Amino acid sequence: DEQAVAPHGLRNCGGCESKIAKEHGASLALLGVVTRVSRTEHTMFIRILDAETGNPVSQGFTDLRMGANYAWPRSVKWLMTNRILR
Template sequence: MRICTLTVLTTLLLGTCIFAHAQQTTPMSVEVFPFELEDKSAGAGIIPPDEHDRRYLSESAQVAKDMLARSGRFTVIDAPASDVQAAAPHGLRNCSGCEGKIAKQHGASLALLGVVTRVNRTEHTMFIRILDAETGKPVSVGFTDLRMGANYAWPRSVKWLMTNRILR
């Protein structure tokens, strides 16, 4: 009787471990929205974002997408720009978490928003937030004020945040 009980318990434990492992390896879908620039520099309103700013914002979003996909924990969904503009004409950072609702409409479980705040032409801060699309609650949040480098450094800030805050 004792061997039978031990066999049953071992089988249940093994089955539970296999089920738990299967659940952990199922990638979650995450919609990565275009990164946004919040310009707080003295030139804000005088010097509009240029092609370099747009390029480095795009590269920053791509770094986040690549790192999420490489982690094996996420399936990345791209956000259609028209949907974002229609839902949040003044930026997702100003819509109180509406990116979660948009991601849910696109079938994603999570929503990632990245915001670069330009302090001046050579310093910036960065904020990345991942929301649960169902509840709108934060799943992961990262902020850095590395403040090193102009717009060409934004993708490096994303890499640091993803490595040290978001994907830990």
Template sequence: MTKPVNRVGLMLAAALGLCVLAGEAGAATRVAVFDFELLDTSSEVDIRGPKPEEMRRLALITDEVKRRMAAAGYDIVDLAPAKARIEDATPFRNCNGCELPIARDIGANIEVIGLVQKVSNLILNINFQIRDVETGQVLRAGSADIRNNTDESWLRGVSYLVRNRLLDPPPTGKAAP
């Protein structure tokens, strides 16, 4: 005589197995999120470099991208061991992929680089690019125009990009088939 199958128990076990697999897959994707850079093409450009509040905002949005990616289950790679190499290579917008070996050497599967272009104190553009560290292939890119040079507008722009471009669908480090 056979025992009746406990379908609820089987469904719960299968769901738990899928959650474990999904957790392992998410944790396996290691991400190097490089600091966002500023390209000031406005008439306010200062030869001494970016204004202190804009440097703070660059750090603010970089940290926000890291926070949101970590909350989505990605393992954010510590860039501190590569600090000198990063400083030598920046700005990344001018180096034609020189950050890829850095990301590879610190164990990342994918990298995120970003740029804020300041057209004026009212018009700014936040851009990012995700690349597969192994192949250098661009997996996804996005851009958002923002109005007003404030913490709130920068965070709103990055929030839009993360929700609608960076994490939708979740990056895996491999190009879609």
């Protein structure tokens, strides 16, 4: 639902991703945001919400320095292993 997201985008909509996930029959909503800080640095945030209640299930944040554009998958793997799925 574009009206629920606008004008702030998913990362700033106050958890609207849970409503969108619920409307599509999902039990969980996952939001991931990668922000490029510089050519060799980025940050990553992952949040999982219960689609029914909108309550947080898990979340994590990390940054990566001295990596190229293709290095961000390492951040995803680290976040999922060390913060989200533990």
